Amino acid sequence: MCGIAGYFNLGNRPDDGRRVLERMIYPLAHRGPDGFGFFQDEIAGLAHARLSIIDLAGGWQPITNEDRTLWIIFNGEIFNYPELRAELLQRGHVFTTESDTEVILHLFEEKGTDCLAELNGQFALAIYDARRRSLFLARDRMGIRPLFYTVHAGVFYFTSEVKALFSGVAGLPRQIEPRVLGEIFTFWSGAGEQSIFTGVKQLLPGHWLAVDSAGLKGPQSFWSLPFCPDEPGKRTEQDYAEELRALLIDAVRLRLRADVPVGAYLSGGLDSSAITALVRHYTSNPLKSFSVAFADSVYDETAEQQAMVDHLTTDHHRVSCSYGDIAAAFPQVIWHTETPILRTAPTPLFLLSGLVRRNDYKVVLTGEGSDEILGGYDIFKEAKIRAFIKACPDSRLRPLLLKRLYPYLALSPTRSAQYARSFFDTDEVPDELFYAHRPRWKTTAGTQVFFTDEFAAQVVTPESTLADMAAELQGLDFFNRAQFVECRMLLANYLLSSQGDRMAMAHSVEGRYPFLDHRVVECAGRIPTRYKMKVLDEKHILKMAVRDLLPEAIVRRKKQPYMAPDILSFFGEREPDYLSYYLSEPLLREAGMFRPQAVAKLVEKCRKRSRQGFKENMAFVGILSSQIVYDKMIKNFRVDIPDRLESVKVVS
Amino acid sequence: MEENIATIRAFIFESFLFDANDDLLQNDTSFLDEGIIDSTGVLELVDWLEERFGISVEDDELVPENLDSVNALAAFIDRKKSN
Numbered sequence: 001m002c003g004i005a006g007y008f009n010l011g012n013r014p015d016d017g018r019r020v021l022e023r024m025i026y027p028l029a030h031r032g033p034d035g036f037g038f039f040q041d042e043i044a045g046l047a048h049a050r051l052s053i054i055d056l057a058g059g060w061q062p063i064t065n066e067d068r069t070l071w072i073i074f075n076g077e078i079f080n081y082p083e084l085r086a087e088l089l090q091r092g093h094v095f096t097t098e099s100d101t102e103v104i105l106h107l108f109e110e111k112g113t114d115c116l117a118e119l120n121g122q123f124a125l126a127i128y129d130a131r132r133r134s135l136f137l138a139r140d141r142m143g144i145r146p147l148f149y150t151v152h153a154g155v156f157y158f159t160s161e162v163k164a165l166f167s168g169v170a171g172l173p174r175q176i177e178p179r180v181l182g183e184i185f186t187f188w189s190g191a192g193e194q195s196i197f198t199g200v201k202q203l204l205p206g207h208w209l210a211v212d213s214a215g216l217k218g219p220q221s222f223w224s225l226p227f228c229p230d231e232p233g234k235r236t237e238q239d240y241a242e243e244l245r246a247l248l249i250d251a252v253r254l255r256l257r258a259d260v261p262v263g264a265y266l267s268g269g270l271d272s273s274a275i276t277a278l279v280r281h282y283t284s285n286p287l288k289s290f291s292v293a294f295a296d297s298v299y300d301e302t303a304e305q306q307a308m309v310d311h312l313t314t315d316h317h318r319v320s321c322s323y324g325d326i327a328a329a330f331p332q333v334i335w336h337t338e339t340p341i342l343r344t345a346p347t348p349l350f351l352l353s354g355l356v357r358r359n360d361y362k363v364v365l366t367g368e369g370s371d372e373i374l375g376g377y378d379i380f381k382e383a384k385i386r387a388f389i390k391a392c393p394d395s396r397l398r399p400l401l402l403k404r405l406y407p408y409l410a411l412s413p414t415r416s417a418q419y420a421r422s423f424f425d426t427d428e429v430p431d432e433l434f435y436a437h438r439p440r441w442k443t444t445a446g447t448q449v450f451f452t453d454e455f456a457a458q459v460v461t462p463e464s465t466l467a468d469m470a471a472e473l474q475g476l477d478f479f480n481r482a483q484f485v486e487c488r489m490l491l492a493n494y495l496l497s498s499q500g501d502r503m504a505m506a507h508s509v510e511g512r513y514p515f516l517d518h519r520v521v522e523c524a525g526r527i528p529t530r531y532k533m534k535v536l537d538e539k540h541i542l543k544m545a546v547r548d549l550l551p552e553a554i555v556r557r558k559k560q561p562y563m564a565p566d567i568l569s570f571f572g573e574r575e576p577d578y579l580s581y582y583l584s585e586p587l588l589r590e591a592g593m594f595r596p597q598a599v600a601k602l603v604e605k606c607r608k609r610s611r612q613g614f615k616e617n618m619a620f621v622g623i624l625s626s627q628i629v630y631d632k633m634i635k636n637f638r639v640d641i642p643d644r645l646e647s648v649k650v651v652s
Numbered sequence: 653m654e655e656n657i658a659t660i661r662a663f664i665f666e667s668f669l670f671d672a673n674d675d676l677l678q679n680d681t682s683f684l685d686e687g688i689i690d691s692t693g694v695l696e697l698v699d700w701l702e703e704r705f706g707i708s709v710e711d712d713e714l715v716p717e718n719l720d721s722v723n724a725l726a727a728f729i730d731r732k733k734s735n
Contacts, residue, residue: 416711418715418716419714420691423691445687446687595670595671598672601670605667609696614692614693615690616693
């Protein structure tokens with residue numbers, strides 16, 4: 001795993017390009033602490049920060065091809081590289097390293113953009129063609145690895161994290177993009193290619209972008225989320241379960257390829273348990289597992305984790321997490337997320353990756369992605385129940401099903417079936433494109449009450465954002481549409497980034513996600529809705545596929561989504577000192593996003609009672625994280641760069 | 653009743669509307685329709701009712717007719733107090 005950064009001359013080039021590259025790559029040293037590499041010519045510059053995982057001795061980047069016309073920097077892993085390498089060797093390519101990076105280069109040399117279809121992996125990459133004077137960027141299908149870019153003063157810049165741009169690009173404006181803050185305060189994350197910083201875009205998952213002297217070509221999609229109408233035919237649920245299991249076994253096997261030991265996160269839920277069990281049963285990988293133990297029993301899953309540890313006899317390690325631990329780490333977490341978030345949930349994963357690193361592990365498998373592709377989330381169940389009620393509105397019994405939702409919440413919105421019905425049985429019909437998500441988005445948008453009038457006036461309606469997605473949802477049932485929206489928005493823009501890549505990379509740890517192997521995702525896309533959630537049994541096919549590998553209690557356990565205490569973390573024990581700075585009236589006024597008086601009243605309310613409802617929890621964490629982003633990334637952005645970076649590889 | 657209405661309004665502003673203008677909330681405004689109180693906020697409201705007015709709200713009384721506006725709340729409190 002690594003960090004990448006670079007530039008391309010679009011009519012201009014930066015003064016002292018080498019120093020620009022150094023200033024860009026140094027802030028990414030947490031992604032690649034093992035050393036830096038650079039390439040430069042008169043058109044382009046590439047920089048790479050390396051975390052050594054494959055080909056420890058020979059994998060330094062940038063890497064070039066046989067005639068030194070192509071140069072690549074790469075963040076991520078190509079899991080099927082040995083097979084691809086063997087084919088390329090047969091076709092006459094000459095390799096100088098054992099790395100997966102070089103495989104991409106030769107494949108690109110041969111197939112151009114079509115090479116992406118052959119890669120099974122998680123990646124952000126840049127290939128510079130010195131002969132054609134062009135740059136090619138690409139990002140993996142699900143958005144596991146990040147890639148940002150901007151154009152400033154006639155130069156195109158790209159990077160793994162935005163802080164590289166702010167550090168390296170002289171004169172680049174740093175400001176919050178109101179549209180995206182409005183998206184976060186509605187959808188829980190940004191929704192499209194625009195980042196929270198005006199002018200800085202992300203390359204969307206499954207897209208490539210080409211740059212030459214004529215400008216930008218693309219972004220263009222090379223893969224789409226595979227949800228589709230139920231396929232006709234006679235395949236049984238057993239057939240699908242067998243196909244899923246076979247693919248998961250292979251996805252796990254490929255993801256254990258590394259020249260360093262591979263561990264696993266074990267949350268106590270079905271998904272990480274399934275992955276860990278597959279490692280135990282189908283590979284000889286020694287099993288070290290890691291988990292978070294919450295001090296607050298409402299969030300803690302230690303008992304379930306221990307059941308799996310006992311069952312699989314893993315060498316298990318835990319990091320404990322109290323309210324105070326979350327509060328203490330939160331500002332540092334936001335430095336890494338580089339975006340406002342409405343939940344503290346990334347913070348325990350930041351602490352967890354620290355534990356992994358202290359155990360000298362660099363790579364962990366996780367169960368991320370299963371809930372999205374196989375139908376595990378409560379929002380899918382909620383939509384199914386709402387549709388069931390809507391089909392027979394006079395039924396007195398159907399609304400009682402709402403009481404089966406959210407039993408794990410201290411303040412359950414379904415304690416009263418009648419109230420739940422008022423809330424969930426909305427006017428929308430299941431044919432409405434975003435049917436499943438409307439109640440959630442309405443509740444979340446209530447947090448915008450804290451925006452200043454000036455800021456709110458710049459926030460566009462979410463409908464214009466949603467319109468971009470509408471065409472891709474046509475023809476799907478509401479369940480598949482909900483899955484698509486979860487994958488596109490929350491998985492890519494929050495779970496895999498703020499909670500995934502950024503929290504692991506903060507401690508130089510690489511997460512690997514067998515459920516997000518594109519073959520597994522494509523299989524899940526074909527499974528009929530009625531099998532993914534059979535009546536109200538979530539992830540039914542997955543349970544069938546792995547039941548024999550797990551204790552029955554884990555398979556039968558009611559799903560508890562991963563959550564962390566929000567307001568409680570800041571007011572449940574001791575108020576962190578920094579609140580008085582980040583939420584001070586002068587800083588709020590200066591940032592211009594939130595009304596100071598309203599924020600003061602919210603804080604007052606939190607002090608009186610730290611157990612609050614959805615809206616207050618999201619608002620508080622959203623406001624605090626936005627203020628931290630403003631302070632750390634805009635007002636007081638600063639990275640001290642050494643005069644000259646010690647580099648391990650310089651080519652030009 | 654008038655006194656309770658003032659108390660209820662003060663609570664709704666303090667807890668859910670923060671520094672919004674007073675005219676944002678009419679006494680018959682639906683909390684749910686206007687997004688003033690979300691589904692978890694209702695339970696916070698119930699905790700407050702029980703504590704402030706010394707009444708006990710049963711699960712079958714957790715219905716919008718009793719709790720979804722300032723006027724509905726005031727009438728509900730009156731009914732509970734007179735029982």
